[in-house]
Amino acid sequence: MGKSTLFNRLVGKRLALVDDQPGVTRDLREGAARLVDLRFTVIDTAGLEEATDESLQGRMRALTERAVDMADICLFLVDARAGVLPADQVFADILRRRARHVIVGANKVEGAAAEAGVLDAYGLGLGEPLRISAEHGEGMTDLYTALLPIIETLTPVDDEPETDVDAEEDPQGPMKPLQIAVVGRPNAGKSTLINKILGEDRLLTGPEAGITRDAISVTAEWGGREMRIFDTAGMRKKARVQEKLEKLSVSDGLRAVKFAEVVVVLLDAAIPFEQQDLRIADLAEREGRAVVVAVNKWDAEDNKQAKLNELREAFERLLPQLRGAPLVTVSALTGRGLDRLQAAVLKAHEVWNRRVATARLNQWLTGMLEAHPPPAPGGRRIKMRYMTQAKTRPPGFVVMCSHPDKVPESYSRYLVNGLREDFDMPGTPIRLTVRGQGDKNPYKNRKKSTPSRLRKHLGKGRADE
Template identity: 80%
Template sequence: MSFVLAIVGRPNVGKSTLFNRLVGKRLALVDDQPGVTRDLREGEARLGGLSFTVVDTAGLEEATDDSLQGRMRRLTERAVGMADACLFLIDARVGLTPTDEIFADILRRSGTPVILGANKAEGRAAEAGVMEAYGVGLGDPIALSAEHGEGMAELAVVLAPMIEAAEGAAEEARTDVDVEEGETLPDKPLQIAVVGRPNAGKSTLINKIIGEERLLTGPEAGITRDSIAVPITWGGTRMRLFDTAGMRKRAKVQEKLEKLSVSDGLRAVKFAEIVVVLLDAAIPFEQQDLRIADLAEREGRAVVVAVNKWDIEEAKQEKLRDLKEAFERLLPQLRGAPLITVSAKTGRGLDRLREAIIRAHEVWNRRIPTARLNSWLAGMVEAHPPPAPAGRRIKLRYMTQAKTRPPGFVVMCSLPEKLPESYSRYLVNGLREDFDMPGTPIRLHMRSQSDANPYKNRKKSIPSRLSKHVKKGATKKG
């Protein structure tokens, strides 16, 4: 288990900026508006020769009720309890505030080792704030500038003995067997993005899967702002679940922060292997749901459609029948993709969802031998020959699988530009049915023999040893 450092402090003191600096990527959303971060975001940090896990947290506020700010504070306090150490940031330009002093007292009583950092310490304007930081009684403050990278060496010096001590204790406690006998885990976890409209229950679903309140949830729509990756071993399979911000229609997205959130969610879809499109059973297959599912298909991702809040549905059989009919009619490009009913609140249907994800990933990675493909192609052509534009029959000569993830096929043929789209759909549908590849995106490319010729359109050149004689002969004739 890696050493865990939680970055905590008031809103807008630069926690996410420092998080991005430590992980070396712009993983966390950063904006001048306070309170951008709401969930816990983990990342693998490197600082000098040190490697550790860093956690970005929501800004600590004084709310203690069940409001959104109160739930954010409880989530941050939970991160403090789980961390090996906390980096408590204050704003050196603003100086020490009463809120800083309140939370410094909370951190002292938590029992977790605390490192005090005075961020935004570049320039003379911050000198007084750095001196004020001594007043919280948490030791010598480290003057930092997360934006410009100042103070990172001093932070590494303080962290080094803490990490060394934690690793030594972990080595003593480590058992010889980490995985049960007979159980094998893949080297790389499956990358799964959970996407959908606001308030579909994405964060609640992930919390139910991992068995703890890891992500912030509530009745308010749009709580999640950036894509949060949660590692988990689910049924013996390692996964990384990405919780994404709810995606609304583009015309309704006006605020800069929401645009950043949606952009972050779209990026999660592009890097995922499987996309779980989560629908609300009360209003399924809204226009935005269709756009999200179509985006996942166009990006070539394996798609699983999950219908949430099934526990409050009364006429389940009739509703399920209507859902399947609407799915086939509105999303023909995903014909055969799994449609799973779940309840993020009760956990009903989660086993079937996991099985559908594993199955979708297997299909997405499927490779078909070339001999089988060409035998199948001959049968498809015999059953339904391609058209003959201007009296010239298009010939399909050879087929092979060029790639997986998603499955991609190349067919060598004559006159590929004249083969109608309907015939390509005929072949794609046949591949789905005959090779058991329901729902996964399939890429089919038609090429002519001349496309494969590397010397096509290349001008003939005279060998260099003959070029001199040719030039001399031309000169003499002249």
């Protein structure tokens, strides 16, 4: 139908996945839309399915009906090229009963073949259909004209808008939501976990693997802190990802990891630390995100203590680059362990933003050099003179030294591990850059020349001769 294409056009970004095959969208995706001077929230839905049972299509329909009940205005899209189908008549009856306001849009009106479909749309009995081309942006002026009077009745204008006293007193403004991406293999329970955090069935879940297709973001207050949580598609091994749609889903999940601040890698307790789990965790570390490892379906485990010891041993052995990162056991089904998960996320975010004073760093560096001096490759001793923190998110440090190209990787790891332990930065990615101090002599490499006054004197002497 082109619902996701129109959604992307209204929000001005390619947020929703778009593909030629029908039924790509499964979850509700919200976005801040802009049309001329109108500002509103638009929701992309999975479309109305005819199934009403507990099948995947039935659950998708229930989620869409929930969005219809929430919305102030429903834009009902029909395919102008295909014309009005029997299912469209059924869905028009549902919208007539449940929706507050309905606007009919005949999409894909390019070309003469769509004219008959536009005329068919009049028969739905929901008013004059708008001629729209979501792909080419046609009909947006007509959509604006249709929305404007309805929105004006929904948002009365106050003569004196209320003033937020607290916002005026706080010069920093409100704290931005903490960005969290939940990633993992298919059927690890990512959507179920987020639904439990939200306290409602906001995301589509079920026993089928790979239900989530694109990265859906939801905003929630979790433990008194506002957070924006991204539910991502399950990531399988690259060799198994053949379909174009699944490739789009995985790339959308990778994009969510790049925009997140904290990445929760969700494992299945029955089969933890599979090869793909390790790749996902390593990806988050390479992107410089704070990482929390959560082991789901913990309620199904019998010998919990032995299993926990086994998990910790495997974590330290298989993911040494994330040594010290939080490992939390949870049950997305029952909600047990969510308080520990929230505490681990906040702690990881705080460490990710940590800054160390330069004086403390150089004092620490002196002690590290005395305990274990750097090697002297080829008999040339490496002198480390100065250290400072260049950035946070993740913490990045710069060491000024002689012969930076001779510093071995093992010595850099020695310094990074020391930073983790001595400044309490477990698990977070740490970036260490070794740089040459530079030569302070401005005359180095300059050709030797005779001073001008001496040249004149020598010239005069030759003339006297």
